[in-house]
Amino acid sequence: MKQDESKINRSIKIYPLFASFTGDLIFFVPIDTLFLTLVKGLNASQITAMTMISLIMCIVFQKVILFIVKKIGNVNSLRLGASMLLIASLILTFGKSFVAMLLYKTTHELAVMFLNMDEIILKNNLKALNRKDDYFKIRNKSKIVYATITLFTALVAGQMFNINNYLPMYLSIIIYIFVLGTAFLYYEAKGNNELEIKKDNKKLKITSLMFYVILSNAVFYSIIKMGQNNSKLFMQYDFQKFLSVEMVTYYITIIVFISRIVRLIGNVIFGKLYKRIKDKMSVILTICLALSFLLLITGHFIESNFACKVTIMSLGFFLILAIRDSFQTYIEDVALSISNKQEQQTIIIKIEVYRRLGTLLLSTIFTLILLKYELIVIEMILLILSVIEIYINKRLCDKITK
Numbered sequence: 001m002k003q004d005e006s007k008i009n010r011s012i013k014i015y016p017l018f019a020s021f022t023g024d025l026i027f028f029v030p031i032d033t034l035f036l037t038l039v040k041g042l043n044a045s046q047i048t049a050m051t052m053i054s055l056i057m058c059i060v061f062q063k064v065i066l067f068i069v070k071k072i073g074n075v076n077s078l079r080l081g082a083s084m085l086l087i088a089s090l091i092l093t094f095g096k097s098f099v100a101m102l103l104y105k106t107t108h109e110l111a112v113m114f115l116n117m118d119e120i121i122l123k124n125n126l127k128a129l130n131r132k133d134d135y136f137k138i139r140n141k142s143k144i145v146y147a148t149i150t151l152f153t154a155l156v157a158g159q160m161f162n163i164n165n166y167l168p169m170y171l172s173i174i175i176y177i178f179v180l181g182t183a184f185l186y187y188e189a190k191g192n193n194e195l196e197i198k199k200d201n202k203k204l205k206i207t208s209l210m211f212y213v214i215l216s217n218a219v220f221y222s223i224i225k226m227g228q229n230n231s232k233l234f235m236q237y238d239f240q241k242f243l244s245v246e247m248v249t250y251y252i253t254i255i256v257f258i259s260r261i262v263r264l265i266g267n268v269i270f271g272k273l274y275k276r277i278k279d280k281m282s283v284i285l286t287i288c289l290a291l292s293f294l295l296l297i298t299g300h301f302i303e304s305n306f307a308c309k310v311t312i313m314s315l316g317f318f319l320i321l322a323i324r325d326s327f328q329t330y331i332e333d334v335a336l337s338i339s340n341k342q343e344q345q346t347i348i349i350k351i352e353v354y355r356r357l358g359t360l361l362l363s364t365i366f367t368l369i370l371l372k373y374e375l376i377v378i379e380m381i382l383l384i385l386s387v388i389e390i391y392i393n394k395r396l397c398d399k400i401t402k
Contacts, residue, residue, distance in 0.1 A: 007187035008125045012138065014185055015122050019142035020149055021179050022082065022115050025089055025108070027168035029150070030157035036101065039165045046098055048367075054105040055360045058113060062353045065113050069345045074117040074124075075188050081114030082183040086176040093169040113352055120344045121188045123336040128189030133275075135333050140271035143325040147264035154260055209338055210347065212396040214354050216282060217331045219389050222358035223289060224324045226366060227382050231296055231320065232256070234375045235313050238299075242306050255314050259321040266322030274330075279401060281330045282393035285323045290386035292319035297379050334400065 028035065036042045042050075069077045088108040091100055122139065126132050160167040232252065239248045270285075277284055295316030302309040335347050366378055 004187075004189065005129070008128055008189050010185060011121065011125055011187045012129075014182060015118065015138060016142035016145045018179065018182050018186075019118055019139075020146040021175055022085060022112075022118075023146045024150070025085075025092070025172050026149055026153050026175070027157050027160070027172045028089075028092065030154045031161045031168055034158075034161060035165065035169070040095075040101055042098060042101060046101075050098075050102050050105045052360060052363070053102060054109040055356045057106045058109050058356050059353055059360070061110065062113075062349055065110065066346060066349050069114065069117060069349070073188075074121050074345070075186050077114045077117040078121065078186055079180070079183045081111045081117070082176070082180040084108075084111035084114065086173070086180050089169065089172045089176050093166065093173060109356075113349060116348050116352055117345065118186075119332050120336065120348060121186060123333075123344075124341070125187075125189050132337070135336070136274045136278075136329055137271060139329045139332065140267055140274070140326070143267045143329065144264060144271070147260060147267060147325070151257075151260045151264065154257060209396075209399045210335070212392065212399055213331060213335050213338075213347075214351055216389070216392050216396050217328075217351055218354040218358035219385065219392060220282075220286065220289070220327055220331075221355045222362045223382055223385050223389065224320060224327075225359050226362050226378075227289075227293065227320050228317075228324070230366070230375060230378050230382070231293075231317050234296060234300070234379055235317065237375060238309070238313065242309075251310065255317060258314070259318050262318040263321040263325065267325050270323070270326035274326075278330075280397060282327065283390060283397055285327045285330070286386060286390045286393045288319055288323045290383060290390060292316045292323075293379055293383035293386055295319065297376070297383060300376055300379070334396075338400075 033047070036047055068080075072080070084107050088104050088111060091104040091107060095101055095104060119139070123132065123135055126134050126138070157168045160171070232255075235255065236248055236252055239251055243251065270281075274281065293316065295312050299309050299311075299313030299316065302312065331351065332348075335351060336344060339347050366381075369377060369381075
């Protein structure tokens with residue numbers, strides 16, 4: 001038992017660093033469009049197609065992934081995901097064609113679904129040590145570590161790319177060899193079998209609650225994902241009315257850099273407030289989300305004072321980054337807390353799949369809208385969706401309280 005406890009504690013200790021390095025190809029993300037266009041020769045439509053096809057593949061293969069996860073277990077799924085992440089980085093680095101890049105993107109997205117089992121391992125390990133309430137704290141710690149690492153990579157990846165186009169990728173490969181080795185240090189508590197839910201009415205209640213968990217996460221993440229991408233472009237186009245291209249690039253670079261610091265600060269603040277506002281967490285975060293788009297839209301209509309425009313629009317963008325990680329961690333905590341061990345894998349995969357489905361749907365709709373309308377229309381739709389999301393999360397909080 002002591003030996004098991006030692007392995008459990010080791011897994012909990014390595015979790016924040018492991019989760020941080022598997023969150024993204026961290027040296028690639030800051031220079032992704034540069035690498036794909038200048039080095040691999042892809043155009044904008046091919047990059048968009050890569051993203052959309054890889055999302056579709058994840059949705060199509062969800063049942064296969066779930067079957068594999070249930071067959072090999074959480075820890076082996078984690079190791080498989082780490083292996084696929086390394087393979088994806090190798091394909092990205094040495095692949096020469098669009099097909100190779102598509103294979104990289106699909107492999108990476110599928111790897112993430114296997115790697116998500118680390119959330120279940122963490123929850124079960126904490127439960128075995130009677131520390132289940134520490135889930136948000138430790139998961140949030142991983143987000144803080146991730147934000148700190150990406151703050152560093154955002155500063156150095158561009159310089160590395162200028163020295164040698166492949167240098168960021170070589171570093172990524174080295175990191176994912178290390179990550180794969182770390183995956184073999186993971187251990188999951190065997191624990192007692194959780195109580196099965198026998199009463200039909202209780203099972204129905206959990207099903208209803210889980211529906212709102214999945215719906216809330218899918219809507220929120222889609223808004224965040226599309227909001228972050230479109231709002232950056234929205235500010236860029238707005239600033240171009242007042243500044244040269246060089247100055248716009250300077251302003252956007254500074255705003256993005258500060259937003260990474262704000263993301264770090266947001267994780268720290270919500271981590272400290274979590275236990276106090278847990279029952280209302282999702283509603284508070286969604287109100288912040290709606291406020292972010294309200295600020296961006298308000299800033300857009302300010303024409304007489306450029307400093308005021310930049311300040312208000314930047315605050316809106318910062319707010320998006322400040323809340324994105326905390327909401328994801330909150331939803332995971334709720335989902336794993338209200339499910340038994342037999343349901344956990346299915347729930348985590350469903351949350352991931354519907355999150356991607358929501359993003360794919362919204363991305364497709366926005367692409368069609370932008371053929372005829374300007375980005376301000378997208379921002380207004382995102383504001384309306386955020387208000388709807390407040391209602392969804394109010395229902396979610398009511399069900400959790402009951």
